[in-house]
Amino acid sequence: MSASLRNFLITRILLTIPMVLILITMVFIIMRVLPGDPIRSQLGPKISEAQANELRERLGLNRPLYQQYFDFLWKMIRLDFGTALTQGERPIKDELGERLPATLELTIPSMLFTATFGILLGAFAAKNRKKPIDFAIRLFSIVIYSIPIFFMGLIFQIIFSVRLPILPLAGRMNTLLLTSFKPITNFYVIDSILTGNWPALGSALAHLVMPSVTLGLALTGVYIRLTRINMIEMLQSDFITAGRARGLPEPRLVYRHALRNTFIPIMTLIGLEFAILLAGAVLTETTFSWPGMGRYLVERIQLRDYTAVQATIGVFALFVGLITLVMDVLYAFIDPRIRY
């Protein structure tokens, strides 16, 4: 590793700290600015002022804002999210321990699907520019992009679970199998492999297909369009013409020279898209009754459970920061102009 690459990595990692800090701060501020008293909305209008005050005190809500803020920050650093306000006051950490793997198990295949499928289709369209297949792919990208995720999910459910019942309708696993299933990491696919529970693995995979494809497809349009436009530009660049002039084969020029250069802008997109993917997960999880972070967030917002909401969004922020960091590091490995 060269000194400049090391410097780049150190700078980039250090930059992640203020980024996550700003995100968490925004979450904190938004939660305080939003209308509605969390105590009143929790316990109803009938509780006495003394009871409300007692709860406020217990939660630290009576303290000055800056104290609450630093307290919140300190807890986020130690990954101590407190307990949920409602429904058994379960520690949020335990809740997220179950929910986060569920969401990651959904979003990671989605991300791989959307990136691979989108990039390949985009590159293929660029190579066949202005031919019918290019128009077809472009049309597909617009249509897929403009369909709301939940609507696409419902259509898929009707087709693949109701009309031709080949895929399960919702959930993460067949309820009958779930009784004998022992989660370890809460990634059901990994757990069923670890415990050698093959029927469970089959069920987990079958349940994963529809939600992850739905979520992935919704974002594919962006990848197709971005890859296509960058590829077209790249294929017209001088170094491709020069490569052609020294007799390099066309597939090599397209998929090796042009595509590798096209990855540079796309890498940035993958990082940014991850945030959108998490937002999409909220809708997808609701549509497919997937017990992940997204659905948890929706439930808790409805209950105005601000500690849970705060913690969930905070974890989302951490993940977006982390993925962006990973992408930027990969970026440096692909593009020597950043490395040196």
Added chain:
Amino acid sequence: MNDRDEILVRIRDLSVTYHTRLGPVSAVDHVSFDIRRGEILGLVGESGCGKSTLGKALLRMIAPPAEITGGQILFEGEDILTFDERRLRDFRGRKASMIFQDPMTSLNPVQRVEDHLVEAVEVHEQKVDRANVLERVATLIERLGIQKRRIHDYPHQLSGGMRQRVMIGLGLVLNANLIIADEATTSLDVIVEAKLVDQLREIRDQYGVSILVITHNIALVAEIADRVAVMYAGHLVEMGSVYQIFDHPLHPYTRGLLRSVPSIKLDDQEELYKMAGEPPNLTHPPSGCRFHPRCPDRMGLCSQSQPQLREVAPGHWVQCWLYQDHPEKESPTLEVTE
């Protein structure tokens, strides 16, 4: 007959047409000339005269909306216009190679210099011993005046001149016989340009390659070329040795072009010559000789009939009515003495 006189490329009646919305444009119109083995041939003309299109046509790098509409390009006796994809790919790189104007963008930014060169060899040669190839590449790069360790660099770490030398190296690594340099020195500063020009000459001497230098810079041609071809509006209007063209220019366009070159001498009080008019719109080229609307020596005949390219002195060809007879011609044909 020595090596220099042996013909490498024979271009016959080559035409390239751009299909535009306003109609077909004949950017290269029935051009014929030869490139000899081991010579440096300068191809000069104004922007848009078809010289770059001609250069690309020699590698069959003409893409829609342009099209080669006629003629032959005989490379070592074989017409490359009849080659299929595979033979064409083999021809590009192994036989002929091209250097482009902008050295900043003509190398893949994410590929090391060495990988460019090794790739070219691996793609074109069936059985290659990697160690052997690396050795070959390193030797070549040193001969081009680039330090050996720089082959591990990425293009953006090299200077413009070094990048152009890498481009030349990409032609030489497969022992191509023809290098087409399309405005290859234009974007370099004068000192780097002068070095590269020297180097091109050395490369020709060492490797015996033919180099086609396409440029609008007539001073560069005077310095480097053995022979010069002058293009105007898609036609080849004059061709001859560098001495013939610079000491006895015949075509009125060539003469105008030479008088338009600014001189660096301080005592030069003479106003720079400006050629009248503009290059013609090739969707509707002028009738007869395409230069006649701008020509100071035009005759009635010039707008009616197109002159042929004629050899008026040994090796000196010109396409102009001043030097050939025609029944309707009113002024006497000029005698050429060189």
